[in-house]
Amino acid sequence: xxxxxxxxxxxxxxxxxxxxxxxxxxxxxxxxxxxxxxxxxxxxxxxxxxxxxxxxxxxxxxxxxxxxxxxxxxxxxxxxxxxxxxxxxxxxxxxxxxxxxxxxxxxxxxxxxxxxxxxxxxxxxxxxxxxxxxxxxxxxxxxxxxxxxxxxxxxxxxxxxxxxxxxxxxxxxxxxxxxxxxxxxxxxxxxxxxxxxxxxxxxxxxxxxxxxxxxxxxxxxxxxxxx
Amino acid sequence: xxxxxxxxxxxxxxxxxxxxxxxxxxxxxxxxxxxxxxxxxxxxxxxxxxxxxxxxxxxxxxxxxxxxxxxxxxxxxxxxxxxxxxxxxxxxxxxxxxxxxxxxxxxxxxxxxxxxxxxxxxxxxxxxxxxxxxxxxxxxxxxxxxxxxxxxxxxxxxxxxxxxxxxxxxxxxxxxxxxxxxxxxxxxxxxxxxxxxxxxxxxxxxxxxxxxxxxxxxxxxxxxxxx
Numbered sequence: 099x100x101x102x103x104x105x106x107x108x109x110x111x112x113x114x115x116x117x118x119x120x121x122x123x124x125x126x127x128x129x130x131x132x133x134x135x136x137x138x139x140x141x142x143x144x145x146x147x148x149x150x151x152x153x154x155x156x157x158x159x160x161x162x163x164x165x166x167x168x169x170x171x172x173x174x175x176x177x178x179x180x181x182x183x184x185x186x187x188x189x190x191x192x193x194x195x196x197x198x199x200x201x202x203x204x205x206x207x208x209x210x211x212x213x214x215x216x217x218x219x220x221x222x223x224x225x226x227x228x229x230x231x232x233x234x235x236x237x238x239x240x241x242x243x244x245x246x247x248x249x250x251x252x253x254x255x256x257x258x259x260x261x262x263x264x265x266x267x268x269x270x271x272x273x274x275x276x277x278x279x280x281x282x283x284x285x286x287x288x289x290x291x292x293x294x295x296x297x298x299x300x301x302x303x304x305x306x307x308x309x310x311x312x313x314x315x316x317x318x319x320x321x322x323x324x325x
Numbered sequence: 326x327x328x329x330x331x332x333x334x335x336x337x338x339x340x341x342x343x344x345x346x347x348x349x350x351x352x353x354x355x356x357x358x359x360x361x362x363x364x365x366x367x368x369x370x371x372x373x374x375x376x377x378x379x380x381x382x383x384x385x386x387x388x389x390x391x392x393x394x395x396x397x398x399x400x401x402x403x404x405x406x407x408x409x410x411x412x413x414x415x416x417x418x419x420x421x422x423x424x425x426x427x428x429x430x431x432x433x434x435x436x437x438x439x440x441x442x443x444x445x446x447x448x449x450x451x452x453x454x455x456x457x458x459x460x461x462x463x464x465x466x467x468x469x470x471x472x473x474x475x476x477x478x479x480x481x482x483x484x485x486x487x488x489x490x491x492x493x494x495x496x497x498x499x500x501x502x503x504x505x506x507x508x509x510x511x512x513x514x515x516x517x518x519x520x521x522x523x524x525x526x527x528x529x530x531x532x533x534x535x536x537x538x539x540x541x542x543x544x545x546x547x548x549x550x551x552x
Contacts, residue, residue, distance in 0.1 A: 163386055164438045167445035196485050202444035203437060206483040210430060210437035211391045217429035218394035240483035248479035255475055256433040256467035258423050 102221040105129040107144030108291045110227030113279035118225050119152050127154045132208050135162035135173045138295020147288040171198040180293045182302040189235040197237045205240035213253045216261045229267040243268050273315040287321035329448040332356040334371030335518045337454030340506035345452050346379050354381045359435050362389035362400045365522020374515040398425040407520045409529040416462040424464045432467035440480045443488045456494040470495050500542040514548035
């Protein structure tokens, strides 16, 4: 059995990678990171470091061109500012729509690209770090449990029943993900979550807020704030 | 309502484009062609001509990098020869597996890329030309009806219920597709299906055989063979 893990360099996918290495052994795990035109490359650098930490094969690819028509505030091509408030606040003004940092069908596209690579590299399972907090209130519709089931079925069938998708945290909140990672010793000191590409995490964007909350609910300090 | 049509430059997607233009009007249709490392560019040139013929917006993009690890015989990176026999013959030796011209999860990946673009371009519906002949015997598992349903659901949910997938020929054989296109005057003289990139279609690869059969069952001549 071999696993391909979508690794963004953040908390959730690093925890997923940690679990995959524990289960399949480092020689049977491939880490895949996708650049897609973000405003910075800090996440990719983190993903690279995490793969090095575990000694797994690491693949980087680029899907920027698929988002050239998007106005997502996460993209360098967008002039929109990244909101400095938590998702729950942002969702009050979207009218049920996704948040401005939603990148159109990103998870679906990344999983499909990962499926193509997984088939070619003889991987049986595809890990990704979607969790329930991101799906809440439709902030990121491609993080929900029902989306995960549908894309999992599409990839299983479309790959000729060769590749299964596994989202270990799809029913968990971020604090539960961090709890798992802390127990298993995931290298959170190497990760990057902040939407901005500053020297230190900004502490104000939704993902910074969520991350800090998740550590604090576990009575732990975020190592990214310490260095 | 606006439609995005995955256009390969072949018979099936040209018929789909023809139907979309008829239904939505040319100003509400976008044609999307994806280069993915094929052994030639004749299909893309055909897709461009078909879009010009209808006067619709045409987008070309490139996903070659997603298939660099694949050994599919359709790719220029592969040393494998394209088989010169019909799918039914090929399937006798694959042991239930897909044929050698299967490009891993190609339809899933193309539809996911198309979904990302469709959301950005405010399209509500995504057309693609999968049909039952290609799915038969698991030749191309990502052309089956059940795959179509699953990817359709994934794209609908993951797009925040904005984009629906429509595969008008998923229950039809290729002869029925050609029947529709002939009735509607689809510009088949501009299309290209052959897996080889010769001056004329080779007439021996599986897609040439299928195409000729589909025209012949309609008592029609393939215009691609006439020029």
